[in-house]
Amino acid sequence: MSIRLKFLLSYAAMLVIPLFLLVVTALLLTVVYHGDVQSLKNAYESKFEGMEERDTRNLIKHTFLQNSALLTDTGFLNDFSADMLQKNTAIYIRSENKELYASDDLLQKKGLIDELPSFTKAGREYEPYRQKYNNEWYKVAQFDLLSKDGTPVSLFLLTKLDPLVHFVRTFFPILFLSTLVVLLLTHGLLTSYMSRRIIRPLLELRRATKLVTDGNLDFKVNISGKDELGQLGMAFEKMRSRLQQSIYLQQQYENNRKELITNISHDLKTPITAIKGYVDGILEGVANSPEKNEKYMRTIAAKAGEMDRLIDELFLYSKLDMQKLPFSFESVPILPFLTDWAEELEVELEKKGVQLQIEMNGGEGAWVSVDRDSFKRVLGNIIQNSLKYMDKPEKKITVNTRLETERFILAIRDNGPGIPPEAAPFIFDRFYRAEQSRNTNTGGSGLGLSIAKQIIAGHGGSIYADSEEGEGTAIYIVLSIEEGAPGNGANDTDC
Known part of the structure; x- marks a missing residue:
């Protein structure tokens, strides 16, 4: 498995595992506190709205529907309104555009009451909706009933929403999805960035190593940075440069050695050739007089001395060049x-x-x-x-x-x-x-x-x-x- 794939899998695990554990934990908490998973929606509504809609519906069905006379019972309505006001909910009852009852909290909110919808069908329960009034949000639940004498009556429950709760309730799915998208993008970008910062230098080092293995040192390692990989790249480049320089110096030494041998051979050959010529002259009797013989011998001695001086200088230079002359x-x-x-x-x-x-x-x-x-x-x-x-x-x-x-x-x-x-x-x-x-x-x-x-x-x-x-x-x-x-x-x- 490549390092790139390992990075991708590790970052994916860092994202998926916490999300999975978060969801599982939320589900387990729901089961513990609410008994089953189906109550998750009701628990969600309860948490953010401040009232139990199921209990309210049951209350309406078991009271007003079974005993429509209560719709005009001011004493009961006052008790019911006081109980609902503790839950931040007001009651408003209207019959054919005539106000039958209104909680004290609604007396100063004529505009809010006027915008409430009209009666539609007896026994009908509507899905709650939200309505804004003077920068305040209300959740409105409507119940259409028939009074004791068959007159159409609309009962409204108006729950004042906390601005923060309303915002969270409204935009929670968007916020959750946005957070998830941002999290995914962040992990994706970090994975891509770290892959480039780690994988690319490693690929560059692999390329450089292959070139060195093939004997090619005429290149440059392009890795920068102050982290460990950057330091490794600079160390590799320094090693490559020194290796290239050492090979160049070795070639120079080899060329100098060849040149040295050539020059030594040339400089030694000249006196040796002269010595051989004069020795042959003596052996062949060319030096047939004491004067010629002495001249030949002196010349041979001079050439031998010349060779001796040359060898001494070569030996001295060699020791100096090798730094072995104390x-x-x-x-x-x-x-x-x-x-x-x-x-x-x-x-x-x-x-x-x-x-x-x-x-x-x-x-x-x-x-x-x-x-x-x-x-x-x-x-x-x-x-x-x-x-x-x-x-x-x-x-x-x-x-x-x-x-x-x-x-x-x-x-x-x-x-x-x-x-x-x-x-x-x-x-x-x-x-x-x-x-x-x-x-x-x-x-x-x-x-x-x-x-x-x-x-x-x-x-x-x-x-x-x-x-x-x-x-x-x-x-x-x-x-x-x-x-x-x-x-x-x-x-x-x-x-």
Whole structure:
């Protein structure tokens, strides 16, 4: 049985069972208090009208019909009227448009008396009817009789109705039916509403589950609301989104893995091919002199060293990418640290004919948490990358610093050829080379700047490039200054 049908049956039971019990209870009460079910109508009339019509009819039959002289017996009529007035009922007797008797309550209601119907047939009893007089309602019962001398006489019983009782008596069936209709409509609307609020989200979740089962995650679960189903829908949508993202990342990783294998194969094949060529040359006697033999051996050693460096960089990058390279962080005064590094670098650059210009104008007293060896590797990779592409007669590298709020910024500039605009966004990607020839003299392994980015990310910092083609490239390293360290208030100086 479906949930929708269960809801429909449950709401129907909530409506039918109380109504059934109400009717049964009413019938049982009628039997208890009135003896049989047939008296239900009389009990209803008695409850709302305030008089027993059956007793009144019997009284008329056993008195006035059997002893018509009582119609003119003022003493009896006064007693009878007094008794009926206790039941809020007045008596009026008329004979051929002549008033024979009227209760005291009717003396001031001439208009009501004038509207009473005329005599029709002796012995006839009419069904009571209602008549309005001066915003008051009366129930009128008429009895047509013959007096002792055969004169036609009409006896009227006029019962004043309570406005509320009259309203309920008149409109009770309508009110009951209206209540029943409203109850049915309310239950129907509530059932429909709750079905939509519960069944539709469940159907949407079933559809989404089927799509996920079929491997389709390119959709959105449209379930909103703050109730349990809405929360379930949002949780399912979050799960779907994360699953889709994880699959996308898995595909990205797979594509990167394939690309990595391709690049490694290409970069390793070149030195291996050279080594095999020189080894074959030695074996075949091409290196027939000590000088050639030494040259071949040195070339083989250089290619082997090149392969060793490439493997080391691949291994390092792999550990960084998997976040398995531990960092030994320590707080260092950054300017003295960079000054020592720059002094060592200046000696090496002089041998290569490169001028080093140091402009450390910001960061005095600033302390930064770094792994000394890893950070030096970053600086070394940046310098090596700059040296590969320098093409001007006067080669120059500039190192300067500045403070910006609570960040320390290091800039390393060169006056090389710069980076083409289309290549600038990709220089920190692994194996990317702005110079695509893959010449080891210029292109390198394509991992230097990628390793630098991974290390700086591990330090909680950032690295980016700013280049102008033909003028040179600047690499910026941004690190956070340790909280409470001196130097935060140093003057900012543009690099």
